[in-house]
Amino acid sequence: MIHIAIVEDEDIYIRQLTEYMERFQKEFSQEIRLSFFRDGDEIVEKYTADYNIILMDIQMQFMDGMTAAEKIREMDKKVIIMFITNMTSYAVRGYEVDALDYMVKPVEYFSFCQKLKRAIDRIPQSNENYLLLPVETGVLRLNVKEIYYVESYGHQMIFVTKHGNVQSRMTMKKAEEELLQYDFFRCAKSYLVNMKYVEGIQEGCCMIHGERLQVSRQKRKEFMEALVNYMSEAAR
Structure with missing residues (x-):
């Protein structure tokens, strides 16, 4: 199912776009979920x-569509944005935010x-x-495969990724629950690592992304077994 957000402040256009969406679904047998703002x-x-497409009016009362x-682009690089406007001069600026x-x-x-x-x-x-x-x-949408490791630091979580570090209020427990299914392993109280990027083990430390992360004594045996299993699966 495709999730589309419609951001529009005029009732006449909200009704029109809703009718168009219903007609489109029938004609093309396409399941669409709508959210309105x-x-x-x-x-x-x-x-x-979690939107696939955003249809965004440009001229609105409190925050214009371009702003x-x-x-949104700061939080989500993937979502497809299309502007709705009665002034094409505004729409040209859409390229600044990678509008389709x-x-x-x-x-x-x-x-x-x-x-x-075309957007679909x-x-x-x-x-x-x-x-x-x-x-x-x-809220930021982060590609799991681009995460090197996660570190708890005080009351913050640091997600070290291919595109830099991201600070989040997510707890380590929640991160572990979410990422366990994607071959991440809690090698110490403060570290959750992506097994895909583990380069080796040296002196009780996990080598990843050019850094040495401590593997706790309690986790060492379990971590080594998990790493060997991951490497065996990846080699198949």
Whole structure:
């Protein structure tokens, strides 16, 4: 099922887009789930990073669509954004936030249909898995395979990734529960490592991403067994 967010403050266009969506689903046998927001600040504040497509009005009362899109891009690099506007000059700025396209009001069904099909075709059809992290600005969607390791530091969690470090309020217990299924292992009280990136073991430390992470004495035997099993599976 495709999850589409509609961010629009005018009732006439909310009704029109809803009708178009219902018609599109029938014509193309496509299951679509809709979420509605009345203003840019509303979707940013409640952002959950589980949308495939966002149809965003540009001119709204409290937070314009362009500003909302910029904030969403900080949390979600993958979601497809399309603007709805009656001023094409605004839509050109959409390229700054990697928007796919824009629809000009009043929206005609044929144009809507063509643009929506194009957006759906762009939805990634991969087996990638994502972790939703509570962060200071809201929620961030993080690709699991890009995480090297997780470190607890005070009351914060540090996710060390290919694109830099991310701080989160998620607990280590929650992170372990979420990531255990993706070949992560808790090698010490403060470290949860992605077995995919383990380079070796030296002097009781796990070598990963050029760093030495302590493997606790209690976890050492279990960790070595898990690493050997992972390497055996990966070699098949």
